[in-house]
Amino acid sequence: MPDLKTQLEDLLRQAAATVVPGHPIDQIPLERPRQADHGDFASSLALQLAKLAGRNPRQLAVELQAALPTSGLIAAVEVAGPGFLNFRLDPAARFAVVRQVLAAPRDFGRTGIGGDEYVQVEFVSSNPTGPLHVGHGRGAAFGASLANLLAFAGWRVQREYYVNDAGRQMDILAVSTWLRYLDLEGVPLTFPSNGYQGDYVGEMAAGIAQRHGKALLRNASDILRELPDLPDAALREREPAAADARTEAYMDALIARAKAQLGEQWKTLHAEVLAEQLEDCREDLAEFGVEFDCWFSEQSLYDSGRVAAVVARLQERGHLYQRDGALWFRSTSFGDEKDRVVQRDNGIFTYFASDIAYHDEKFGRGFDRVLNVWGADHHGYIPRVRAALTALGHDARRLEIPLVQFVSLFRHGEKVQMSTRKGQFVTLRELRGETGRDAARFFYVLRKSDQHLDFDLSLATSHSNDNPVYYVQYAHARIHSVLERWGGDRASLVDADLSRLGSDSEVALAQQLAAFPDLVSQAARDRAPHSVAFYLRELAAALHSCYNAEQFLVADDDGLTRARLALVSATGVALRSGLEILGVSAPDRM
Numbered sequence: 001m002p003d004l005k006t007q008l009e010d011l012l013r014q015a016a017a018t019v020v021p022g023h024p025i026d027q028i029p030l031e032r033p034r035q036a037d038h039g040d041f042a043s044s045l046a047l048q049l050a051k052l053a054g055r056n057p058r059q060l061a062v063e064l065q066a067a068l069p070t071s072g073l074i075a076a077v078e079v080a081g082p083g084f085l086n087f088r089l090d091p092a093a094r095f096a097v098v099r100q101v102l103a104a105p106r107d108f109g110r111t112g113i114g115g116d117e118y119v120q121v122e123f124v125s126s127n128p129t130g131p132l133h134v135g136h137g138r139g140a141a142f143g144a145s146l147a148n149l150l151a152f153a154g155w156r157v158q159r160e161y162y163v164n165d166a167g168r169q170m171d172i173l174a175v176s177t178w179l180r181y182l183d184l185e186g187v188p189l190t191f192p193s194n195g196y197q198g199d200y201v202g203e204m205a206a207g208i209a210q211r212h213g214k215a216l217l218r219n220a221s222d223i224l225r226e227l228p229d230l231p232d233a234a235l236r237e238r239e240p241a242a243a244d245a246r247t248e249a250y251m252d253a254l255i256a257r258a259k260a261q262l263g264e265q266w267k268t269l270h271a272e273v274l275a276e277q278l279e280d281c282r283e284d285l286a287e288f289g290v291e292f293d294c295w296f297s298e299q300s301l302y303d304s305g306r307v308a309a310v311v312a313r314l315q316e317r318g319h320l321y322q323r324d325g326a327l328w329f330r331s332t333s334f335g336d337e338k339d340r341v342v343q344r345d346n347g348i349f350t351y352f353a354s355d356i357a358y359h360d361e362k363f364g365r366g367f368d369r370v371l372n373v374w375g376a377d378h379h380g381y382i383p384r385v386r387a388a389l390t391a392l393g394h395d396a397r398r399l400e401i402p403l404v405q406f407v408s409l410f411r412h413g414e415k416v417q418m419s420t421r422k423g424q425f426v427t428l429r430e431l432r433g434e435t436g437r438d439a440a441r442f443f444y445v446l447r448k449s450d451q452h453l454d455f456d457l458s459l460a461t462s463h464s465n466d467n468p469v470y471y472v473q474y475a476h477a478r479i480h481s482v483l484e485r486w487g488g489d490r491a492s493l494v495d496a497d498l499s500r501l502g503s504d505s506e507v508a509l510a511q512q513l514a515a516f517p518d519l520v521s522q523a524a525r526d527r528a529p530h531s532v533a534f535y536l537r538e539l540a541a542a543l544h545s546c547y548n549a550e551q552f553l554v555a556d557d558d559g560l561t562r563a564r565l566a567l568v569s570a571t572g573v574a575l576r577s578g579l580e581i582l583g584v585s586a587p588d589r590m
Contacts, residue, residue: 003517004096005030005041007073008087012045015067019060023052032515039078039086040094040511046083057083094507095498097514101570102494108570109520109577114154120362121147123373124285125162128277129173130198132284133425135375138453139404140428141444141583143373144290145529146402148581153524158367161292162358165274166299167351171255172196173277174270178216178258180205185217192230192254194247198425204276208269216269218261227253284428289437289583301357307349310357310392311342319391329356334387356388363394370398371527376405376450402527404449411457435460441583442469445529468537472575473587475540479572480588482552486565496566497559505542505549509567512542516574520581529582536578543571 009028016025025048033042046061053060061083068077073093078086101108123143126136144159151157164170176195180202182188191197208216228250231243259266278295285291301307311327314320319330325345329352332339342353362370374381378401386396409416409426416426432440439460446468447453465471483490501510516535523531552568554561576586 003100004073004089004093004514005518007071008041011068011071011074012043012064012085014069015064016045016049018067019063020049020053020055023049025049031518032511033086038080039076040089041087042080043085043087044083046085050083061085091502092499094514095501095510095567097510098496098498098566098570099494101513101573102566105570105573108573109516110152110154111517111521112154113521113524114150114156116154116156117368118156118158118366119150119369119371120158120160120365120367121150121371121373122160122162122362123147124290125164126281127164127167127169128274128281129169129196130200130277132281132428134409134428134431134455135407137288137428137431137440138407138444138449139373139375140285140288140290141441142402142404142449142529145441145445145532145582146371146373146527148583149520149524149529149532152577152581153520155524158294159292160294160296163278163295163297165278165297166302166354168255170270170274172251173201174266174273175251175255175258176201177204177208177273178262178269181208181216182218182220182223184209185214187217187220189220189223190230192247192251194251204273207276208272211272212268216262216265223254223257223261225257227257287437288428288432289441296358298354298358301354301361302349306357306361307354310360311349311353314342314356314388314391317391329384329388329391331384331387331391334390336383336387340384352384352388355385356392359385359389359399360392360394363389363398368398369400372399372401373449374401374403376403379403400527402449405452407444407453407455409455409457413458431455438473438584439467439469442472442533445533445582448528448530468533469584470590471544472536472540472579473585474590475543476572476575476579476586477588477590478543478547479568479575482547483565483569483572484588486553486561488562488565490569493562493566493569496562498563498566500560500563501567503550505546506564506567509542509546509571512539513567513571513574516578532578532581536575536582539571539574539578543568543575 009030012028012030013025016023025045029044029048030041031043033039046064047057049055049064050057050060058079061079064085065077065079068074073090074087075090076088078088080086121143123146124132124136124140126132126139132140147157147159172194173196176191176197179189179191179195184205228246230250231246235246236243262269282295311320314329315327319333320342321328321330326341327343328339329342330339340352341350342356343349359370382401386399389396389399409431428440434457435443443455443460444453459467460469461467463470465474501507516539519531519535523529546568550564552561552564554564572586579586
């Protein structure tokens, strides 16, 4: 059976066909007004038709009001303002949603607006160079919730993690681990400031020593021969940019020396470091309730020849040129602010080249739409990727890139400073240890993803109504408690006499419940899981208000009891579904 809103839209469509024939309307404007005295639903259809037909909108509203087919759903229709139609529903219609929910609880809210469109959501995709920190956690929570939301709304969703296992950062991690290994084996060398310095690097080095003994040991003089000098403190203070450049040059030289000194053992070291960090990442995300259908390796793009092939295609299409020995992509021809290097003068492909190959490969897999969840610091990278896709003949409009802003973590009112390289960061595991998985997942999606998030640990760990996740979960636990105390057959509540309902708090709760399908549809279209979190807080507030206003277990009137229990049982369904979208549990007891 169509939901209430769909039925009202059909009535309005019939009225429009009578009043303004020849002007079919694809999308009927109908929404729940913010103010209760404006009725249960409001429509601006008359204003929309007035623009098409060149007529007075208020007069059109009066004619639409008269042309509406008779329906038991509607108690009254009022014309308001410049031409709005405000609908007041029949009391029975207000509670029809309760039976709809209880008859098919798993289907409630699944509007199917995705139309079975095949969508890929790629998210997290952090370099596997260390433990995930609280910043990665927001991307994980948002991406997973977005994928869940789209799947709930009818899209076919593939979840993917792009593993950056071929770049310089992995080389830096491997050489950082080797330096710690050498130190353990009695060959201490100066550790460059741009190396990875967290405790986990030392732990990996200890594991390497245990597995390989002294096999990776080399003489300090052989390692340091002809390496450039690291900058001293005076240069860092006098010319910080020059000092940074010298430090980066030292790191590059050190990586090259390590590869030469270790030979095939470098590959072993690199592979073990990568495997350990990647496995840690998998476990961490799984504990956070985040799973992926595919872990895609950047290195596979090189091994398969895809990077070279996609650069050759751009060359054949006339989109590349040489300058200073390097190969450049004319991205300015497609709206980017400047051209980009795809192959350096030493023959090495850039990260951008592998990214082009990756997106070309994605589009070749048959996705109708590709969503990349990126950090806000990647905003400037978007035009060049879209430029490359267009140059390759793809429809770049199929690529969407929701951005996730940074997270500031506050503990005891003080901001926690983070630096991945220096190991000064709060890991996702540490965050979950303090707040629990549910609070972390919920708090991460409390704001729009492109807005900065201040994560308040004190609030997230409190057991009070000020804590939004506690407030929502407590509403679900309250419903379970009431139903458990009743002890009857919950399946039988679908046949409850809903005409017994009608108090202000019951109407308000039913209205919030009925809004769930529209909320899901709009949130999915907007790629906005935070809207689900907002809705759950409002639904929980309506439930708590109803709980405080009404006696649910009425000893001398089983009909009223069953009607109220049917209402709250249906509310529990929406709470569970919304929490499931966000990856948060719906406890029966708290």
